[in-house]
Amino acid sequence: MEEGARSCLLLSRSSLEQDIRASYLMDHMISDGVLTGDEEDRIRSKLTRREQATALLELLLRKDNQAYISFYNALVRESYGDLASLLHNSLPLVSPEAEKSFSDGGTRYVQAVLSEGGVPQRPVVFVSRSALVNRVREKLYRLQKEPGWVTVFGMAGSGKSVLAAEAVRDHALITGRCFPGGVHWLSIGQLDRADLLVRIQSLCFRLEQQSQEKDPSSSLHRPPGSLEEAKERLRFLMLRRYPRSLLVLDDIWDSSVLKAFDIQCRVLLTTRDRSLADCVSGSKSEVAVESGLEEDQALEILALYVNGKPQRLPEQARSIVRECKGSPLVVSLIGALLREFPDRWAYYLHTLQQKKFKRIRKSSSYDYDALDQAMAASIQVLSEEHRELYIDLTVLEQDVKVPAKVLSVLWDLELEEVEDVLQDFVNKSLLFRDCHHRPYLYYLHDLQLDFLTEMNRSGLEQRYSQGPPTSGDEECLYWFRFLTYHMAKANLTQELYSLMFSLDWVRTKAQIMGPAHLINDYVEYGAILDKEVFKSTSGEKLLEIQAHDDDVLCCAFSPDDHLLATCSSDRKVKVWSGTLPSAIQI
Numbered sequence: 001m002e003e004g005a006r007s008c009l010l011l012s013r014s015s016l017e018q019d020i021r022a023s024y025l026m027d028h029m030i031s032d033g034v035l036t037g038d039e040e041d042r043i044r045s046k047l048t049r050r051e052q053a054t055a056l057l058e059l060l061l062r063k064d065n066q067a068y069i070s071f072y073n074a075l076v077r078e079s080y081g082d083l084a085s086l087l088h089n090s091l092p093l094v095s096p097e098a099e100k101s102f103s104d105g106g107t108r109y110v111q112a113v114l115s116e117g118g119v120p121q122r123p124v125v126f127v128s129r130s131a132l133v134n135r136v137r138e139k140l141y142r143l144q145k146e147p148g149w150v151t152v153f154g155m156a157g158s159g160k161s162v163l164a165a166e167a168v169r170d171h172a173l174i175t176g177r178c179f180p181g182g183v184h185w186l187s188i189g190q191l192d193r194a195d196l197l198v199r200i201q202s203l204c205f206r207l208e209q210q211s212q213e214k215d216p217s218s219s220l221h222r223p224p225g226s227l228e229e230a231k232e233r234l235r236f237l238m239l240r241r242y243p244r245s246l247l248v249l250d251d252i253w254d255s256s257v258l259k260a261f262d263i264q265c266r267v268l269l270t271t272r273d274r275s276l277a278d279c280v281s282g283s284k285s286e287v288a289v290e291s292g293l294e295e296d297q298a299l300e301i302l303a304l305y306v307n308g309k310p311q312r313l314p315e316q317a318r319s320i321v322r323e324c325k326g327s328p329l330v331v332s333l334i335g336a337l338l339r340e341f342p343d344r345w346a347y348y349l350h351t352l353q354q355k356k357f358k359r360i361r362k363s364s365s366y367d368y369d370a371l372d373q374a375m376a377a378s379i380q381v382l383s384e385e386h387r388e389l390y391i392d393l394t395v396l397e398q399d400v401k402v403p404a405k406v407l408s409v410l411w412d413l414e415l416e417e418v419e420d421v422l423q424d425f426v427n428k429s430l431l432f433r434d435c436h437h438r439p440y441l442y443y444l445h446d447l448q449l450d451f452l453t454e455m456n457r458s459g460l461e462q463r464y465s466q467g468p469p470t471s472g473d474e475e476c477l478y479w480f481r482f483l484t485y486h487m488a489k490a491n492l493t494q495e496l497y498s499l500m501f502s503l504d505w506v507r508t509k510a511q512i513m514g515p516a517h518l519i520n521d522y523v524e525y526g527a528i529l530d531k532e533v534f535k536s537t538s539g540e541k542l543l544e545i546q547a548h549d550d551d552v553l554c555c556a557f558s559p560d561d562h563l564l565a566t567c568s569s570d571r572k573v574k575v576w577s578g579t580l581p582s583a584i585q586i
């Protein structure tokens, strides 16, 4: 029964209990088919008129809109006009036209079923991703014939939960032959066995309670005491009491959790991990959620948050969308912040560009308040070994796709091993694979790369505070290769400057990596070096290096590590200070 009707019944309950004679009304309700003979007998078995009235109203509250209408009509026919008028304003609409007239395309019946099943409502600001929604619905329709699993997967904040809730908000899906048993939503997230047991206990309780409302002869059981018992209880409930219903498991991380729901029922699950359903039995299908919205949709979200029109948004709006590649989570977080601080377009764009994700924080119904939390959660669940490898991916350039072989060099692992690791990352939506090329190419979403860079920044500073590496052992190789790159990326220009003009660094890097790498650094970061004002200990300005102009072959340094001269391939020597020491050939 819809909310308005139920509320009206509850409000009018005492007046109704005081006056009605249930036995008169029940005849009409039986002939309307909304009351059974058994139900009538149970009510008639109550001793007093008032007790019978109370029992009828109790029963009515558990029934549907038709029962409310039938009860109303019975009141009219039995001349309880004044009582009928109390219920009149809340008479539910039941014609198909009336049902279709709801603005969101769902019917009140659908809304009632979804809210009973705990399906979350649409976010206040919402844009429709109809192609994706239809893809999920199409897979759900296939569950009509047999139980099975539909996996909706994608990276953090790509809109999987919103999509799943939207997909089931469908009249035909719920009222048709697909899921007449309803839709039951369970938010999972990262949890241990004890938490999982509590979740399944509360699901069983909810299901038993609803089924008892429909059939008071069924009894409530004590909560299952172990996971195994909980699984069996759920299996029983789904098979016997809720056949052909849909279970939505939102945000699953762990295959062992999924196994607890391997009970031959119909399941829609959302996850970052594409391969999760491999561990369960039955038919399976999947839908990939693109990480970003179309530009127009993302702008629409921002516009809705600030109550404006997309075409009137300031120019920073487009840059914000471009910067986060249309991530629904980021756009919504920034939109919600802008609603409170409408003049902060430039500030939030800058924050995003500076990768200060912690500042993009807004309390909401989303599980994570800030983008960095949502992303960090994915990395936390990797094994320690894989986590380290993943963090190494910071070296990938933005928008550059690399084959597994490149990573095999970086990680110093066999190609096959690297492919396995990459598969794990791709499955967990931490990395993307371009399958249009052979061999496959791998790349990070900009937000992931930015997050890694931000995460590594402190790691780099710590590492660097211990002084640059001096040995050529395996671990240091990585740093000899990438330390300059990281420093440049992390804007540690002063440190980069000191490093590149440290004699130890130059000598060891040249020995370990060879001169080409060394010289390449000077070419690559020449512009940064140019900008650094460098003074000698005596205060004399020593150089304004323009290494990128020179084809530098070797460098000369003073005993206190200052670059004094460079020699280019045409043997031209450039002197950077007054005194020219003996050149060190590299």
Ligand code: ADP
Binding pocket: 123, 125, 126, 127, 128, 129, 154, 155, 156, 157, 158, 159, 160, 161, 162, 163, 270, 301, 328, 329, 330, 332, 333, 364, 365, 366
């Ligand atoms: P995921 O489950 O992939 O982590 P959610 O579905 O929870 O992501 O979405 C994250 C946030 O993105 C939501 O809280 C919401 O604010 C926003 N969002 C997602 N999809 C939409 C959409 N279609 N329209 C508007 N906002 C959306």
